[in-house]
Amino acid sequence: MANQYDLAIIGSGPGGYRAAVLGALRGLKVAIVEKDTWGGCCLNRGCVPKKDWHHTARILAASEGFAERGIRGSLEPDLEAAWDHQKAVVEEVRGNYTDYMKRLGIAAHVGHGTLVDAHTVRVSGDGGESDLTADHLILATGSHARIPEGITPESGRILTTDMLFDERPPEGRRVALAGGGVIGTELAWILTRLGCEVTWLMGTKPLRGAGFTPQALRTLEAALSREGVKAQTDRRLAGARVTDNGVTVELADGATEEVDWLLLGTGRVPHTAGLEPAAAGVEVDGDGFITTGADLRTAAGHIFAIGDVRTPIMTANQALADATTAVDNIVTGSARETPEKRVPWAVYSAVELARVGMDDDTAEDEGWEPAVGFAAFETSPRALGQGDAEGHVRLLADMDEGTLLGTEIVGDEAAELIHLAALAPDPDTALRLLAGGPWNHPTRGEELGNAAETMAAQWGMGEFVFPEE
């Protein structure tokens, strides 16, 4: 039957797209349903355009050291051109995605997907309604911006991050940015570098509860403050009024700020509007997340949920890992758990911060004896040559067993370097692997080897760091 599939996926963000590709590569007949722009939040309004701007911001920041390197001239930011650049990159990537889906024979259905029963999805779009059925379903409907009570988004004035990347830059460069989470921490710096004057409003200090060490957060704070970006704590957004000249931002303490536009970085919520999970026997929790087991099966065992719609972790990294687990479990019939503790995480701001595995508190709570291996980039020949020597590599390992428990990297390319720890095949031998190399020299990566070696010198853990006799 034309509309009968082995696997139907609702949502084409990183989770849904990756699941579709993996399903097709593993021999399944796959359909994917998307109601909006192919590629979801990450490609169109999240990771990809944000990272494009982060790169531009880094070039502008680096240009301040150009004169002492013997390079003359200065650079000026241009937000309009930067917006065009991210859009061109996003469109090119989207074209590559949709071409690849076509080549793999994945059936792309445009329209809003609603669950009719445990095996049927109704697709409603411009072309009317059609039903498709599948043996297995994956729900990958993602999340949308959380709008604080009393605030109404308005084009060019009160923006979600979706609007920031969908619509051309608003007039004016005085921006209030609400939220001290990841979005706030990244965009406060990026927009400043792109020529905006950012008033950054939040309750508590940025990235609290995100698992980074106090040392990492101090490095971030110093880098931000060097560039004139100040986190204004105890200044929660309470309301916003659009005026003839911009926006009057109202704060919980009664103060106001006059700006040209306001950007909301106030969290995201799982998206299940119009999905009708209950019609298929799928359960949703009190916060709106679809409930699954660690193997990503919902209460209806043949239906899986992945990515932002199932977990407050809400990163593309986790959505991609979930897709791999869900398709694996569908194809093999097994119950493998999605690897939450092994998925790395990164924040792209005035410095990059990345981590994988446990933080100190979790390690202690789980009964490990954590020891720290540390290497600072300030002595790395490569980092000194780059003129970018702040930050560190910090390894956390169990003193008695030598097991690598967690890794934190702060500094240039932290998000790339963290893969070296995330991909270590066995945490029990990871320290030996890192210390032994081989490494390219001079590189930033070899600091992971140096950090492992300090475990031997400082904690007497040589038996776990050097080759066995």
Ligand SMILES: Cc1cc2nc3c(=O)[nH]c(=O)nc-3n(C[C@H](O)[C@H](O)[C@H](O)COP(=O)(O)OP(=O)(O)OC[C@H]3O[C@@H](n4cnc5c(N)ncnc54)[C@H](O)[C@@H]3O)c2cc1C
């Ligand atoms: C500004 C910003 C920057 C970010 N940067 C990063 C980053 O650098 N790294 C990182 O790891 N993460 C980042 N994230 C988070 C990341 O974008 C999300 O975690 C990721 O996109 C989640 O993927 P997903 O597949 O679960 O859902 P989404 O990407 O949200 O995709 C869900 C898709 O489902 C579609 N859909 C929903 N309901 C239906 C329906 N009923 N029928 C049909 N289609 C439907 C939606 O239109 C959407 O296209 C960022 C987020 C933001 C907002």
Ligand SMILES: NC(=O)c1ccc[n+]([C@@H]2O[C@H](COP(=O)([O-])OP(=O)(O)OC[C@H]3O[C@@H](n4cnc5c(N)ncnc54)[C@H](O)[C@@H]3O)[C@@H](O)[C@H]2O)c1
């Ligand atoms: N690099 C990445 O992986 C990346 C980048 C961006 C976003 N994301 C994901 O997107 C999601 C959304 O990010 P986010 O930063 O919006 O969410 P978040 O939950 O990390 O932070 C939201 C922040 O907004 C604050 N807030 C809420 N209401 C407020 C108000 N009225 N006034 C002032 N502050 C207020 C909260 O206290 C919190 O600090 C996150 O789950 C994140 O994982 C990931």
